[in-house]
Amino acid sequence: MKPKNKGSIDYKRILLPFAGISAGLILGGIIIAMQGVNPFYAYYYLLYGAIGNKQSLISSLLKTIPLGIVGLAVIFSYKAGIFNIGGEGQFYLGAVGATLVGTMPLPIPALMHVLLCIVAAIVFGGLFALLPGYLKAYKGFNEIVITMLLNYVALLFTSLLLQGPMQEPGTFFNRSSLFVPTALLPAVFPGQRLHWGIGIFLVLALLLHVLYRYTTLGFRIENVGLNRRASRYSGENTKHLMLFSMIISGSIAGMAGAIEVMGVNGRLVENFISGVGYDGIAIALLANLNPLMSILAAFFFGALRNGASSMQIATGVSSSFVYIIQAMAVLSVITMPGIPRIMKKMKARRVKNHA
Amino acid sequence: MLNTFLGLVFSTAFLASSISYATPFVLAAMGGIVSERSGVLNLGLEGMMLTGALFAFMGSYYTGNPAVGVLTAIVASMLLGFIHAYSCIELGSNQVVTAVAINIFALGITSALFNALFGISAGRVTAPGFASIRIPLLEKIPVLGTALFGQNVFVYLAYILVPLTYVLFFKTKIGLNIRASGEFPKAANTMGVPVEKVRFYSVIYSSAIAGIAGASLSIAGINMFIENISAGRGFIAFACIILGKFNPIGATMAALLFGMTEGIQLRIQAAGIPVPYQLPLMFPYILTIVMLLLVGSKFSPQSWGVPFFSDDDQ
Numbered sequence: 001m002k003p004k005n006k007g008s009i010d011y012k013r014i015l016l017p018f019a020g021i022s023a024g025l026i027l028g029g030i031i032i033a034m035q036g037v038n039p040f041y042a043y044y045y046l047l048y049g050a051i052g053n054k055q056s057l058i059s060s061l062l063k064t065i066p067l068g069i070v071g072l073a074v075i076f077s078y079k080a081g082i083f084n085i086g087g088e089g090q091f092y093l094g095a096v097g098a099t100l101v102g103t104m105p106l107p108i109p110a111l112m113h114v115l116l117c118i119v120a121a122i123v124f125g126g127l128f129a130l131l132p133g134y135l136k137a138y139k140g141f142n143e144i145v146i147t148m149l150l151n152y153v154a155l156l157f158t159s160l161l162l163q164g165p166m167q168e169p170g171t172f173f174n175r176s177s178l179f180v181p182t183a184l185l186p187a188v189f190p191g192q193r194l195h196w197g198i199g200i201f202l203v204l205a206l207l208l209h210v211l212y213r214y215t216t217l218g219f220r221i222e223n224v225g226l227n228r229r230a231s232r233y234s235g236e237n238t239k240h241l242m243l244f245s246m247i248i249s250g251s252i253a254g255m256a257g258a259i260e261v262m263g264v265n266g267r268l269v270e271n272f273i274s275g276v277g278y279d280g281i282a283i284a285l286l287a288n289l290n291p292l293m294s295i296l297a298a299f300f301f302g303a304l305r306n307g308a309s310s311m312q313i314a315t316g317v318s319s320s321f322v323y324i325i326q327a328m329a330v331l332s333v334i335t336m337p338g339i340p341r342i343m344k345k346m347k348a349r350r351v352k353n354h355a
Numbered sequence: 356m357l358n359t360f361l362g363l364v365f366s367t368a369f370l371a372s373s374i375s376y377a378t379p380f381v382l383a384a385m386g387g388i389v390s391e392r393s394g395v396l397n398l399g400l401e402g403m404m405l406t407g408a409l410f411a412f413m414g415s416y417y418t419g420n421p422a423v424g425v426l427t428a429i430v431a432s433m434l435l436g437f438i439h440a441y442s443c444i445e446l447g448s449n450q451v452v453t454a455v456a457i458n459i460f461a462l463g464i465t466s467a468l469f470n471a472l473f474g475i476s477a478g479r480v481t482a483p484g485f486a487s488i489r490i491p492l493l494e495k496i497p498v499l500g501t502a503l504f505g506q507n508v509f510v511y512l513a514y515i516l517v518p519l520t521y522v523l524f525f526k527t528k529i530g531l532n533i534r535a536s537g538e539f540p541k542a543a544n545t546m547g548v549p550v551e552k553v554r555f556y557s558v559i560y561s562s563a564i565a566g567i568a569g570a571s572l573s574i575a576g577i578n579m580f581i582e583n584i585s586a587g588r589g590f591i592a593f594a595c596i597i598l599g600k601f602n603p604i605g606a607t608m609a610a611l612l613f614g615m616t617e618g619i620q621l622r623i624q625a626a627g628i629p630v631p632y633q634l635p636l637m638f639p640y641i642l643t644i645v646m647l648l649l650v651g652s653k654f655s656p657q658s659w660g661v662p663f664f665s666d667d668d669q
Contacts, residue, residue, distance in 0.1 A: 035471040160633040318470035323463025330456040338446025
């Protein structure tokens, strides 16, 4: 590949995601129209519900937090060449870890209790990523199928706990007791639902940015992901670094689970989130594996989801159609690097036809 | 208690239900295995099944003929297969991520379309489905007869497809080309195998079969569509392929295992045996992981998930 001229803006980078999102909007619009609803009317409610006023903006941000942090988790493993499909399982295990500590009254200050919950989640999530990480790095197993299977195990295990030892006494619901007040994440603005998980997300994204941009560790991890063999010949312990990246990835996903229970429900509820692992993958790729861009990508997903639920209430249009928009956005970004190849091929064909 | 349990498990009814539960897995795996063997990782089976399930329902609902439903299911899931193939083979995009996008897309379009056509609270809309067909004579075999030969048309299709896939892979030139494309695409290409074309058709084929597998969820028995009706079955079929070492017979065995545990779980509940329902549900996943550990990791095609471009050589 030829190096690009510095200074010239790569318009494709901006245009293609927009084209993808527009295609999704048009396709979604057709389906909305089939239902007899004016698509522009529906999209107005979508936009208004997503960012129309302070309350809807806060709801969008609340949805952004878990998606974004899991997105960062996916970035962390993917940079080292590991596909962590198990974000959802690690998320649930992290939530379990936090719930174990958070429902226990401890004679320590509130901040300490919150930190302890997060540490528990990091340990649980990291340990849950240990097995697939080890198998991938040291034994050459396919990490995709193992993390995928572990997702189901984690979900069922959580619900088993919530029906047994961790169930709130005296209830029939599969849920834990409420967290003690010292273990809840405080609100950013008094009286509002937005919790400090948003701060944790932003700081974490910045940390990852610094890691990959300015540190040798980040450089080494990226090298392993780009070319494992070359990295090994340069004296790197690639297996070690891959395992490390997977464990950290699991820890980050686990932390996301803790933040969600400590900030939103204040207790662990069976199946309280679904598909977050796959959403994380979509966000990581939409952001082109750039931690700072993942803030935008996660907000895009979060705002769409939140806007769609208000749209569903206002117009009766099913909120699930936003998945179409998300999928088109992701597809347009991941197919982008292949476009020059197709152009070249088409040009070659034209030349051939003229000859 | 153990006796009642064993009695429940080893009965004709249990065998019959295990086979019918396993059928969607078997079908999807028989399609998927062709794509995987050709070198294209197809995790999009899930979305293709889901799409197949909805379009089978719609085709059957609007025409009153479940066979038309199967055809519409095939066409719709093949469209997704085309996107997957184009993105992975022509553009060389990451195959896992493409599949993730396809699965999200399928979830969105099926739910939105279903709600748009049948209303948001459409729970009980039914479409004509396939009834069980009893095969004369064969059905009379003791114990096994009714279990094996009193099933619906999808089960019989699975019976045919498994040996057919085996023969395709190991006894035909096409199968050899598919395997060569997945193992050593460069060598295959040098020998005149049109690797990209082989891979393209393999993915399209796998999506068509996944569509049929989806149809077997919606119009063979319950005759309804429910949002996200596939509920991860495509992922399980993918796991079955790997657990079965990319061999059609092995994958079928793995699929039967999953079908049986689904049957056991329902039976345990029906019999009122005091076991938390999560335990039998968890069992096949843990067993699969353990068996994967025992089987080892050396069976996947060498160039599985690696794009190949023949014109890079020129």
